[in-house]
Amino acid sequence: MSFIEFKNVCKMYPGSKVNTVDNFNLNIEEKEFIAFVGPSGCGKSTTLRMMAGFEEITGGELYIDGKKVNDVAPRDRGIAMVFQNYALYPHMTVEKNIGYGLKNMKMPAEEIKKKVDWAIHILGLEEYRYRKPKNLSGGQRQRVALGRAIVKNQKLFLMDEPLSNLDAKLRVSMRTEISKLHRELGATTVYVTHDQVEAMTMADRIVIMKDGIVQQVGKPMELYDHPVNQFVAxxxxxxxxxxxxxxxxxxxxxxxxxxxxxxxxxxxxxxxxxxxxxxxxxxxxxxxxxxxxxxxxxxxxxxxxxxxxxxxxxxxxxxxxxxxxxxxxxxxxxxxxxxxxxxxxxxxxxxxxxxxxxxxxxxxxxxxx
Amino acid sequence: MFTKKQRRINWILVAVLLVLSIFFLFPVIWMLANSFKPDAAITSDMNTIAAFIPPAPGNGFFDNYISIITDTNFLRYMGNTLFYAAVLIILSIVVNGLAGYALAKIKFPFRDQWLMVIIMLLIVPTETVITIHFLIIAKAGLLNTIVGYILPLIVNPFNIFLFRQVFVSLPDDVYEAAQLDFCGPVKYFFTMVLPMSKTVVATVSVFTFLNVWNDYLWPSLVFTSSDLLTAQIGLNSITSNENTTMGQTLAVITLVTIPVIIIYSLFSKQIVEGVTSTGSKEG
Incomplete structure (x- = not known):
């Protein structure tokens, strides 16, 4: 069994007559970096949010690590997520933002400190440790959001357009950082983006979506050289x-x-x-x-x-x-x-x-x- | 940059406001200056500029204040009122805050209609419901108790509306991030929502304090025991006593004014921000 399995997953919003995500089938292997890519409104973020548990699955089944999670609360799915708008806690310092989840997990203070120190070190946030999010740049905030995700040792990372608010230069450097983190941590990563360059440069496999339907799944060069339809091409x-x-x-x-x-x-x-x-x-x-x-x-x-x-x-x-x-x-x-x-x-x-x-x-x- | 004409208009406005503020301030200055004088001096200074000048500090300077503090229970009444205000501030934030949060962020049937009802309640004057409150509290056997005094004052439509307007602009993804950080909804409210909304919390606290401090009608209906009386009732009973001198009256009014001035000067910025930020804005 794959680490994540989508079986005919559908999403229909109340009041709508069409599926926003239609009959989504996909297997994701452990430690894989997979990117969902497509134009605005194609259903990629909705699919990610169904994985996170923030959107109800209206049809089909979703399995994470062998367990059906359709009705499992987000906190019990074993996931960490990086949001498009960072979603940092504005009244907490960098250090407290990163350690907040660990504190709620009732981890001993010493261990929390060790893990927070480690995250702060590998993300290069040492000098910003005691700053609040409003005093950080976009790139620094995104690194804090990454830090908050990596300290919890979850097996699955979900990233919802994490670089879309950054300028072009910073986006390139953050791309490298995220790829490096993925290699070092070995967590399965599902990455949503509308930027095909991000998907091509970072992902092991890419899922291209349009109007809620998967168009093609494959390795970046497979999609580039062998597109199955004109949309993918x-x-x-x-x-x-x-x-x-x-x-x-x-x-x-x-x-x-x-x-x-x-x-x-x-x-x-x-x-x-x-x-x-x-x-x-x-x-x-x-x-x-x-x-x-x-x-x-x-x-x-x-x-x-x-x-x-x-x-x-x-x-x-x-x-x-x-x-x-x-x-x-x-x-x-x-x-x-x-x-x-x-x-x-x-x-x-x-x-x-x-x-x-x-x-x-x-x-x-x-x-x- | 202001133009020459705009600058001139600004100066005129400042001058007009200064004159107006003197009009508003003069009774306060008069009260303060005369609260340190014996009645004879108050009467002799009445029609002169000396009425606005306090006596030189010396023997008997604080006599009026000392007699109020030692001869009456006024300090106790002030203590009672501070205690009621503290309890009501906490309960107001929790109860009205939770109601505001539900109206802002939780989807439930007829939510918008509920909000309309609460907005409509804003126009109902307190005096029209006070009889009903009194009857309920009397039937419940809670007259002359702290619970009976506090209970009807907890829920306040204006505070619910203030909270709702601020909470509606809080980003949803912070709640989602908190969920993944193992933070439940109740903990989220107390550790995230309230700290992220400090301005409205301060505004509601100040408004609640001022309401409790200045309220006369409701405590005068509920309380009969002198142990439980509030500052405003104490003020009334002291000033209406025929043995109380003019100086003592002014001293007790000064005492009752001090906390309001302190609170207002400390939190005036938050009050203005809180009231003006009740329009939706992207957080």
Missing amino acids: GFIGSPQMNFFDVDVNGNNVRFADGSNITLSAATAEKLKGHQGMMTLGIRGEDIKVIGPDRKADADTENVLTAVITDTEVMGNENNLYFSFGGCQAVARVSKYEIAQIGDRISFTFVPSKLHFFDKDTGINFMEME
Whole structure:
């Protein structure tokens, strides 16, 4: 049995006619770091709150460490949680905030001090020990919230968008700190975020949700390289995957502007005979730019051309925006490949990285079993 | 930054307020100055500026005060009132605070309607219910007891409303965090909610104290035993005694005013904050 098991878990709020979380099934293994990711209102925080016991489970069963917890009070579920708005006790010092739970557990004062000292040390909060939350910065407050969670030695950590109130730079450093803490403590961690970069960089596995339904569960690179549908393909990756409306006829792919490419035998076989209008997806880094006004030396029949409409210099790479086949697209190129707005570029698509999505359902034909 | 015109208006306002405050202060100064004088001096100074100037400290300076303290039970009445106020402050915070918390944070049927009823009770004057209170306390055999005096004063719609308005803005995730820290709802109320709402606790404490200290009607109905009387009743019985001098009357009024002035000057900031922060705000 897995450490956490969701069996057809549903959540319907009173007065609503649709499930906010619909038929959620998931197994989470011990010591795993799993991220729930999705747009606002997708049900990720609701799912986390059902795990914590703050939201009633209206259908299905939830097991934590082999025990059904549907009707178990939050305090008896063996969890620690870090909240989006920190939820620190404003009238208590850092030290008291961290030790409050231990005090309520009736732990001897000496042991509390030892554990609080340990948490304060590993979170670098020594000089803030006697400060109250109002005198701390956002990053320091979040570290106190982490400290409060880690001292209790719980087997399961729940984190509800813990970094969303921090600035970009602090978010990156806190990401590293949380990952490090997870490795050191070995507690199972469920992390909710709307930021796919956080999910990709921290999680062992990612659960992508939309409208209360799980879209795909997998390792970060599985989701990146093998999205099961257009939503996952578009949600994971920055800049997001390029999508073009195409008409597939045998091995021939015709774009809206009349351009054509020919599919390799391997790609055509993966399409399993799907034909007609569909959406082609390709990531920016899988568009190979050949150069301004230059035709490719080989594979000339699959070379396409477009005019650059915008550029983004990222430092380590450049993003080249262009209009093609009636859609706006972006190619990620190395920092040495410089192009100007108005340049005409030639490019090819990496054949093995093409995705074809059903126009209506968004299913990725290339990932169908 | 104020403009020149605004500054001029501010100065005029300050001047008007100063004049007004002198009007309000002059009876207090007069009372204080004359409370140290014998009756003969009070009468002779009556129509002169000396009426506002206390005598030079010397022999007999505190005579009026000493006679009040030694010849009457007034100190005991003040002690009684302080005791009733202390008990009522604690009970007010607990009972009205819990009611306010329930109305702010706990979901139960007809919660909003209950709140409306409590708001409507705010407009009912105390005098209209005092007869009913008296009859209930008399039927319960609690006349002339501390319990009978205190019981009807505990629940106060205004205090419930004050607490509710402050508690409604307390963030819910602090309660959720406390639950995971093994803190039950009762402990949460006393160790988290009240300390996080110090301003409203101070406001309710001050209002309760002032109500008890200044109340005359209710204690005069409930108490007949002189051992239990409050300061206001004591003040009335001393001042209406024909043997009491004018100086003694002014001394006893001064004594009864002192705690109010002390409390108000210590907590005036909290009172203003407490009353003005009763609108919902994100915590």
